[in-house]
Amino acid sequence: MTEQSTETIYDPIVDTPGNYLREEPGAQPSLDYPPYKSTQLRHPKQPLVYLPHTITEVTGPVLGEALAVTPQDADLTAQHSGEPIGERIIVFGRVFDTEGKPLRNTLVEIWQANAAGRYLHRWDRWPAPLDPNFSGAGRCVTDDQGRYRFTTIKPGPYPWGNHYNAWRPAHIHFSLMGRAFAQRLVTQMYFPGDPFFPYDPIFNSVRDEAARQRMVSRFSIHDTRPNWAHAYEFDIYLRGPAATPFEEAH
Amino acid sequence: MIFPTTPSQTVGPFFAIGLPWPEGPYAVPPGTPGAIRIRGTIYDGAGTPIPDHLIETWQADPDGRFCDLHGYGGGSELPGFRGFARHGVEDGDGTYEIVTVKPGRVPEPGGRLQAPHIDVSVFARGMLNRVVTRIYFADEEQANAEDPVLARVAADRRHTLLATPEEGGYRFDIRIQAPPGSPGLETVFFDL
Secondary structure (H helix, E strand, O other), X not given: OOOOOOOOOOOOOOOOOOOEOOOOOOOOOOOOOOOOHHHOOOOOOOOOEEOOOOHHHHOOEOOOOOOOOOHHHHEOOOOOOOXXXXXXXXXXXXXXXXXXXXXXXXXXXXXXXOOOOOOOOOOOOOOOOOOOOOOOEEEEEOOOOOXXXXXXXXXXXXXXXXXXXXXXXXXXXEEEOOOOHHHOEEEEEEOOOOOOHHHOOOHHHOOOHHHHHOOEOEEEEEEEEOOOEEEEEOOEEEOOEOOOOOOOOO | OOOOOOOOOOOOOOHHHOOOOOOOOEOOOOOOOOXXXXXEEEEOOOOOEOOOEXXXXXXXXXXXXOOEOOOHHHOOOOOOOOOEEEEEOOOOOOEEEEEEOXXXXXXXXXXXXXOOOEEEXXXXXXXXXXXXXXXXXXXXXXXXXXXXXXXXXXXXXXXXXXXXXXXXXXEOOEEXXXXXXXXXXXXXXXXX
């Protein structure tokens, strides 16, 4: 264990930011992104109104208890009587804020297609097999170092109707609550080297190459378990405080 | 050192396998005294109800206290108060419904009281990020007139943030995009 650290952990009361960082233009995808056709009627056309961060925006729910999260919820390969088909993987990482402080006791929810690229959802009707041993949803709460860890099956890519021969790169959906309404994030985790990256408008809706790469997990031989499962590491950064009380002038 | 944030991506069409849960729409336990229902329809730019949406709400209790990690103001003392509701549908009729209590007034950073309000996030397929709005209450005219956030909104658009009283609670419709020719009907969304 090399991470019994000296790094700072938030004190929930003392360190509650009064104000969260405003993101730079381009850090997030535009809601109006024509290559992803479903955005056309689902983006606001009127300018957004600046919302100062008040107590409502700097607080947020604690949902681990409400959802009665158990360790089994983090193992998507153990939710049925048999083992799901596919490449067994470990998906792990840490949730930080933009100051690099880990966010503890925060809810991480995931959902995904099975190894064949099919979701257990009645709208998903493309001709790939369902797996009776795979539901594709999991959740966990981060530990004191902000760590989360899931065992699952590597999802397959799947076709969709956005344009001719459109396929989504393999991905796992992630939902993060953070500690504050201002930190809420829903994103997708991708796998390194996916051949569909250049053709996917959702991935490419993030226009900055470096920002796109922050959605791509990293293969980890170190965390790969011999004769069991290979591992992908995915760290997530949520907005942090706009300024600290001790920030130096520069 | 400031680390860059992880970008947002759409919640997609299939979030219902992971995110909704049976008690999700209840920010207070059923049967809580003073509980109200807030319901409405979420429309796209063609005026069509969005059948696959996820809506989340966050608010203080009637005393202006939150049920959060920080325990502001000592934390909510309302039994079972969560202050957070999540309603998600996969093939609905575009409507949502949450059960909660009317929030009290909480201060803004300058110390002035805000009008009772509920923060709202809406997610859907076709939305690469959430949109954020606030529910205010049409029957709080005096408090609304003093509210520092509403004061930032053009007077002719404030009505889109007002929930209107109805049997058992309030109605709050959300128009993600104005219908053609009626820009004033688009719900006000905030830059958070």
